[in-house]
Amino acid sequence: MLQHPKYIVRRLQPADAPSFYAAVRESVDELTYWMPWCSKDYSLSDAEAWMQSTSDMWAAGAEFPLGIFDATTGEVLGGTGVNHINRAYRIGNIGYWVSSKRTGQGIARFAAHESAVLGFGELGLTRLEIVVLTHNRASQRVAETVGAKLECEARNRLYFQGSPHSAFVYSLVPEDVR
Structure with missing residues (x-):
């Protein structure tokens, strides 16, 4: 992965679990709203299990989770990656989240770009989607800033907090990523 002067996007390792x-934990209020994997009682053992899961997913070629890190301190700033891969059609999905205290600094944009580089480069995909709830303006701005094209508002596209919701579907193709 490429390195930004301030940030690094790379595979997660077991030693990253505490960070x-x-x-x-710093972002638990926001994350429990947006991310189904997060709960108010998220624990260190959950983080350790996630580190192992990411390794297993990479080994299986199923999904490709990445961590976002501060280039100076090594602190975890969030997560990104490529998932929901359909090898027959060479498509996948990009997701991202950034620690609450670090939002608004261009970190998600950098991370989404790096995930796209991985998807189009190493993984050989030809289309990546970013699927965003219609009320998630911050994530929509990230998608637009990385050059993703808004294709549609898809009805019942995401299951969110116990019910189906419409979502905007953005797409990236290799030519979009510079």
């Missing part, structure tokens, strides 16, 4: 846990 990942700290980033989640």
Whole structure:
């Protein structure tokens, strides 16, 4: 992965669990709203299990989770990656989240770009989607800033907090990523 002067996007490792846990706990109020994997009782053992899961997913070629790190301190700032891969059609999905205290600094934009580089480069995909709830303006701005094209508002596209919701579907193709 490429390195930004301030940020690094790379595979997560077992030693990252405490910092990942700290980033989640610092952001737990926001993350429990947006991310189904997060709960108010998120624990260090959950972070450790996630580190193992990410390794297993990479080994299986199923999903490709990445951590976002401060280039100076090594602190986990969030997560990104490529998932929901359909090899037959060479498509996947990009997701991202950033620690609450670090939002608004261009970190998600950098991370989404790095995930796209991974998807189009190493993974050989030809289309990446960013699917965003219609009321998630921050994530919509990230998608637009990385050059993703808004294709549609898809009805019942995401299951969110116990019910189906419409979502905007953005797409990236290799030519969009510079």
